[in-house]
Amino acid sequence: MLLGVIADDFTGASDIANTLAKGLPGQGGLRTVQYLGVPRDKAAAEVEAGVIALKSRSIEPASAIEQSLAALRWLLDQGCRQIVFKYCSTFDSTPAGNIGPVAEALAGELGVKGVIVCPAFPGAGRTIYQGHLFVKDQLLNESGLQNHPLNPMTDADIRRWLRLQTTADVGHVDIGVVYEGSVAVEEALAENARQGRTLVIVDAITDDDLVAIGRAAASHRLVTGGSGIAIGLAAHFIGQGLASGMGAEVIGLEGPEAILAGSCSGATRGQVDLHRKSHPTLAIDVAGVMDGSVTMSNLVSFLLQNQGSAPLVYSSGTPDEVRAIQERFGRENVATALDALFASTARELIKAGIRRLVVAGGETSGAVVSALDLGALTIGAEIDPGVPVLLSGGDRPVALALKSGNFGTPHFFNKALERLAGK
Template identity: 60%
Template sequence: MLLGCIADDFTGASDLANTLAKGGMRTTQFIGVPAEPAAGDCEAGVVALKSRSIPAAAAVAQSLAALKWLRQQGCRQFLFKYCSTFDSTPQGNIGPVGEALAEALGTRGAVACPAFPTTGRTIYQGHLFVKDRLLSESGMEKHPLTPMTDPDLRRFLALQTKTPVGHVPWATVDAGPDAVKTALKEAAGRGETLVIIDAISDADLFTIGAALAEAPLVTGGSGIALGLPENFRKAGLLSGKGSAFTPVDGPTVVLAGSCSGATREQVRRHAAQHPGLALEIDKIMSGTLTPDQAAFFLMERIRLTPICYSTATPEEVKAVQDRYGREAVAEAIEGFFGELAVTLNNRGVNRIIVAGGETSGAVVSALEIDRLDIGPEIDPGVPALSGSRNGPLALALKSGNFGAPDFFDKAAAVLAGKGVGGMGTEDKSAGGAA
């Protein structure tokens, strides 16, 4: 293994794996820290953790365990992947994990760059933008778990770290890889462990990537990996074997737990064309709606690519959290979707499309899949994935804000190997609320 990656959630892991696979690296996504060595032909390994919203100390411990395993695989470089909207709290977990990894590797001056221009995430003068809005005005300030109210990444990251936070401005990036390398070396000399670096285009990310050829540690969103495969290619280390993804024949279900604006629109569109089961949180909390009942509804309509969803506006989410408590609601919904996915797979569903990082983590953990092969890109940042449970299993794990309005139909087509847009609509009926 050449590049060892640690991702703080499951959709972020597949997003990063997608970037590396497109760059020509034979890539495998591992679910949690593996107990066995990676396959000998794995060039990039992405260890998917569910550590974004847990206590910082636990996130550090899990990340160091992943680093230990990746070092045992012989990796030459390591990457800590977090969300392109820098999802975290003033207590962590980006800063604590980044510093712990840097300390373990004996390095400072590590890039911290969540930029992903393809999806509108750019950094200028240390501030994170989502399209034409500052992060704090993008809707992320209302996130139920990690509300992002400060777009100044230097200031926000400084709340989480013990050492100073550096910054490399866009003018330095525009000057080329050598200028970036010099700036990072100077930052390390000043004792700055993590260094925010500006990037407003993919070209900037390729420039930064070229500057990081010898960097022990890189941190950021999936975009920071754009230029890394080329470093290994220039060194003659890539095999050129490509992806091991295999499409799967069988029924498809969509499970949506994200409350982002993008997912709500995707759910609205899909439920207008396919049967849909809207989950009522009060019924989940009281136990009057069970995963088995939801599975029965979906299996009755399984030929029609049904959707089961728990989406709401930020105001509705807050009202539910006020009634039951934020952690209790999150645990109940994630547990419901995880058990539902297992029940559906046990009944023959072998293509599952999941929307939402926390929901994806719950589903994959419940299915107890240990590794996934990376397939073709469905939409920017979201690849098709294949694994095995009760036979072949295909997955799409979508971060809440990713994907076009028709993402679910496109994903169903790609998982089946039919190509984007290959799925027709068999029925116009939508289901009811539960």
């Protein structure tokens, strides 16, 4: 294994696995496998990039550090020459969050400074300019992410945000340096390291910027960012003749289907609204979940009764609706109850023969795949930017699409089901 990734949630893991497998046009990518948690066994010999998916984004820093260091040690044991710490391209966190602490802990374990921090993903509208994170033409804290139910982002200045989470000063490489090319970026990172800065925000507005940053990071043992940071990393190994350039293959699986949506993002709500017009859908009554009147059996019955029609169950709501239900029952209580509901529903669906499963929302996806315990997942073709086909092994394989809340085109659900069937 050449490159190892530690991802702080399951959709993010799929996102960067897709980027590594796809690689640059004309060059190909890396043979990539996604692992659900830290594996117990060694990686297969043909794996060039291993992505470990953790469910650590919203947990206490101490626990996130412990899990991330365990993942790091396993990846190093597989021979990885470079490690990527992958977090959301919208930097989902809080002032007491764990992105900074985990990045510092990984850097400390590897003995490095001047570590790139770059959540940019231009293909999904996430860019960094003068250390500020934008979602398309809006500052992060004005894009709707300030209303995130678990990790509200109320400041677009990533330098200022990280300084609340870390112990050392945070550096910055501005877009002018990036435009000068990879040598200039590498020199700027080295200077930040000499000045004792562990983490350094690097501006990026286009994919070309990310390729330049990737070249600058070719010899770095640790890189951190969103999935976009991986755009140029595969090319380094392929160019040296260390990797095959084979990347992703077209894979799929025919069979019964179901869609579970737990994200409250604007993109997912729009996808749900569009899907409702021509497919059977069931809105989850969250108050009913909390009082026990809505159970897993209600959801499973609906989905199985509507086989062949791309049925969807969802808990998505507007910011005002989410706020009201959280004030009534408690934010953590609601999140825990919904995670448990989606997890148990997914288990029963797979037992009942569902073979194509689409899941929307990072926390929801984490709950679902943790419950299914599918082992290593093969990375297939891209459905939409950041979302690949995933295929489990074994006698009863399952084809999955794990979508971050803000990702996907309006008709994502139908498109995903087609791709999961290999079409």
